[in-house]
Amino acid sequence: MELYENIAEYYDELYSAGDDVKKFYEEETKSFAAPVKYLSIGCGTGTFEHYLAKGNADVTGLETVNQLIESANRKRRTQLMALRFFQMSSLEMCRFLGKAFYDVITIPNNRIIYTHDTTLMAKLFFDCKQLLTPKGKLIIKLPNFEKFKIEPSVKLPVRESIRVKLFTGIKTSPDGKKIVSQELETGNGKRLTVTEGAEILPLTKNQIEQYAKDAGFTKFTFYADYKRNEFTPKSDDLIVVIS
Structure with missing residues (x-):
């Protein structure tokens, strides 16, 4: 059972998007025509998504937790921004969102591991592939479970x-x-x-690559952090750009 209501007040400060994060996404989207179309799965309180929209990106945020999506919507100051939030699971997104529409799909803040079933994880990668443009990118951040072994x-x-x-x-x-x-x-x-x-499903580097290949992705770049330091088995985090 997930009790996210206790974290809603502190979410922005615990999961703040610093300059390294912003620069990382700016570099990853240089090749796309404006406005860059983002889909954020597990967008939390939507602070980073608001930052992207203010930079003229077209942003869709998905969140399952009511308290977090309410906070995201409260941040909206104008209806003119190309920004919308939906309380929706990633399992539903292919039913309601446009296929081959998004330039970037991002799954931040370790949220991917809560897709704990292997069949549903395979579906997640497949659905992301369907929603991305032909040259689109899937960007995922999670702990490095090669270092943090869960036994016991x-x-x-x-x-x-x-x-x-x-x-x-x-x-x-x-x-x-x-x-x-x-x-x-x-x-x-x-x-x-x-x-x-x-x-949860504690994905490793090799497992991510296999899920992505099965879904039709062909290119994988792994980093230890948003500064683009090289990923190693001793890294705390794993960030992967898949296309």
Whole structure:
């Protein structure tokens, strides 16, 4: 069960899009004609999506968590921006969104691992391929599970802001499932549950490449961070650009 309501207030500060993120996406989209068409799967509170739209991109954000999508919509100051948010699962997107329309599909902030079923993960990659333009790119960020092995359990690096810390632990259940739990710790030491007992699929570099190849993608570039440092088995994170 996922209890995201406790993180909504702190989401922007914990998952802020810094200059490295902005520069990374600017470089990845130089070859596309304006306006660049983005689809953000798991857009959270939509702060980065608003930044993209202000830069004349055409942006669609998908989010399943009610508190987060409400926050994203509250940020909209004008209806003239090419920006829209839908409370929608990635499993539904091919039914409602235009095929061969998007230049970039991004799945940020480790959200891809919550697609915990292997069949549904294969569908996700296939659907992304259908929604992208012929030269479009799929960009994914997640923890490096070659480093953070979940046998029997592992703690991911703490994510923190001035006000809170986010602790993430993953364990292997008796039936072999990978289960994530998250807690916030506020400045006064109070603990708030964010995610409890949510099943995930901890994708590795090789698994991502295989899912993507099966869906029809042919090119893969892996990075350790948004500064484009080389990915290694010791990297904390994995960022992949797929086309």
